Amino acid sequence: MQQLFVYHDITHLLKSTESSIASGLFNPKFPHLSPVTTLLIEVSAIPFPSCLNDKTSSKEVDLNMPLIDEESEQFRVVKYDQHDVFIAGYVMFYPCFSSFFENPVFHMENFFIRECYRSKGFGKWLFSTMASEAARMGFSSIDWYASDWNESALGFYKHMGATISDDFRVLSLSGKALEAFEDDSN
Amino acid sequence: MQQLFVYHDITHLLKSTESSIASGLFNPKFPHLSPVTTLLIEVSAIPFPSCLNDKTSSKEVDLNMPLIDEESEQFRVVKYDQHDVFIAGYVMFYPCFSSFFENPVFHMENFFIRECYRSKGFGKWLFSTMASEAARMGFSSIDWYASDWNESALGFYKHMGATISDDFRVLSLSGKALEAFEDDSN
Numbered sequence: 255m256q257q258l259f260v261y262h263d264i265t266h267l268l269k270s271t272e273s274s275i276a277s278g279l280f281n282p283k284f285p286h287l288s289p290v291t292t293l294l295i296e297v298s299a300i301p302f303p304s305c306l307n308d309k310t311s312s313k314e315v316d317l318n319m320p321l322i323d324e325e326s327e328q329f330r331v332v333k334y335d336q337h338d339v340f341i342a343g344y345v346m347f348y349p350c351f352s353s354f355f356e357n358p359v360f361h362m363e364n365f366f367i368r369e370c371y372r373s374k375g376f377g378k379w380l381f382s383t384m385a386s387e388a389a390r391m392g393f394s395s396i397d398w399y400a401s402d403w404n405e406s407a408l409g410f411y412k413h414m415g416a417t418i419s420d421d422f423r424v425l426s427l428s429g430k431a432l433e434a435f436e437d438d439s440n
Numbered sequence: 441m442q443q444l445f446v447y448h449d450i451t452h453l454l455k456s457t458e459s460s461i462a463s464g465l466f467n468p469k470f471p472h473l474s475p476v477t478t479l480l481i482e483v484s485a486i487p488f489p490s491c492l493n494d495k496t497s498s499k500e501v502d503l504n505m506p507l508i509d510e511e512s513e514q515f516r517v518v519k520y521d522q523h524d525v526f527i528a529g530y531v532m533f534y535p536c537f538s539s540f541f542e543n544p545v546f547h548m549e550n551f552f553i554r555e556c557y558r559s560k561g562f563g564k565w566l567f568s569t570m571a572s573e574a575a576r577m578g579f580s581s582i583d584w585y586a587s588d589w590n591e592s593a594l595g596f597y598k599h600m601g602a603t604i605s606d607d608f609r610v611l612s613l614s615g616k617a618l619e620a621f622e623d624d625s626n
Contacts, residue, residue: 255539267540269580274542283578284544288474290537348537351476353441353550354453355614356460358470361547364539385613385621392469394455395614401607408609415617421587423594424608427571428541428581431601435571 255344258366262401288348290363293383295342295376296331302339311383315375323370343367345380347396355394360384362398381414399424441530444552448587474534476549479569481528481562482517488525497569501561509556529553531566533582541580546570548584567600585610 255275259268270278277283279290296302302312323329323340331339346364362384367377388396400407400418408418441461445454456464463469465476482488488498509515509526517525532550548570553563574582586593586604594604 258539269541270539271542275539278537278542278544281543284535286475287535287537287544289472346539349470349473350536350547351464351473351534351549353444353456353461353532355455356457356464357467358464358473359614361536363537382621382624385618386624389618389620389622389624393618395612395618397610397612399605399608400611402609403607408611411611411613414613415620416611416613417617419585419610419612421589422585422610423588424583424605424610425586425594425597425602426581426583426605427597427600427602428545431603432571432575432579432581434575434601435568436575438568438572438575 255364255366257368258364261366262404288350290346290348292344292346293380294344295367295371295380296334296339297342297371297376298334298337298339300337302334302337313379317374321370321374323368325368329368341368342371342376343380345384347384349393352394357392357394359395359397360388360393362396365398377410378414381410385414441550441552443554444550447552448590474536476532476534478530478532479566480530481553481557481566482520482525483528483557483562484520484523484525486523488520488523499565503560507556507560509554511554515554527554528557528562529566531570533570535579538580543578543580545581545583546574546579548582551584563596564600567596571600 255270256265259265279287326338326340329341331341343366344364345362345366347360347362349358350361352359365377365381367380385396400411402408412418441456442451445451465473512524512526515527517527529552530550531548531552533546533548535544536547538545551563551567553566571582586597588594598604
């Protein structure tokens with residue numbers, strides 16, 4: 255997630271921390287949030303250990319050339335401590351009501367493939383796994399934001415079948431502008 | 441809500457119906473959605489009946505001139521059957537996780553003031569009521585979409601303190617493009 259914000263050059267906007275994310279997901283102060291689903295891509299040069307459960311989707315990929323992951327230690331998956339398994343990317347989404355559609359929708363909050371794993375089909379696999387879950391569960395749509403300068407992401411999403419709105423702008427009220435309403439007597 | 445879609449000339453995109461909205465909000469098939477809050481503006485030419493509960497915020501407005509509501513019968517509030525009370529507008533929002541902020545955010549799904557009630561302070565009151573609830577409950581932001589041709593809405597939101605993103609585009613995957621993933625074996 256930190257690399258996602260670096261990629262977008264918006265670390266100055268980032269107000270979340272490891273502990274705020276944990277508390278945002280599981281904070282009893284905000285008990286009514288839709289549960290957030292995160293799908294992780296874990297990669298290994300050798301077959302995975304048998305502790306994988308049946309919720310996990312796996313596939314074999316022939317990369318044709320060695321892949322150098324210079325940050326592998328930072329992204330080692332701790333639960334497979336006897337095996338070299340690393341995080342290649344993730345997607346994070348949650349279900350929500352929509353006034354447009356017959357059924358609820360997924361909002362995709364984050365989608366990220368680490369640099370050395372890009373252009374190898376991992377992103378397509380990750381996105382497809384989420385989209386087929388949405389379709390099978392009867393959700394009507396997936397919506398998300400992307401930066402208009404990010405041509406490779408927009409091209410990828412279009413290739414996956416996404417529609418890019420011509421006229422919607424994203425607005426927000428936060429920080430001091432929101433706090434100004436705290437004592438508002440309307 | 442139907443008038444909101446007419447205003448945006450997007451009734452052709454509208455897939456929701458009265459029953460799908462009810463089932464989208466309360467469907468046991470989708471049990472994990474964040475609860476959706478709707479604030480309604482109800483107006484009356486005479487003081488409100490005493491059955492108002494203490495969750496209701498009320499104010500007196502001097503319009504200086506008679507207000508003609510040609511659709512008043514359609515928007516009469518049934519629960520006040522002995523009184524002439526009408527719906528002037530509404531806002532609909534729900535809480536959700538955010539990877540940006542320390543705390544969760546509100547997503548504003550709909551915001552609408554009926555035509556004959558515009559430019560009279562009702563929208564400001566409605567928006568402020570939602571924003572002060574967000575601020576008091578400790579939410580970090582409110583986010584929403586607006587159409588870039590809708591200058592009066594963008595002007596209003598800016599006046600309320602909103603930031604309009606320079607570079608975010610809104611994407612979605614729905615209809616046949618989403619259904620195509622249903623049998624996807626990834």
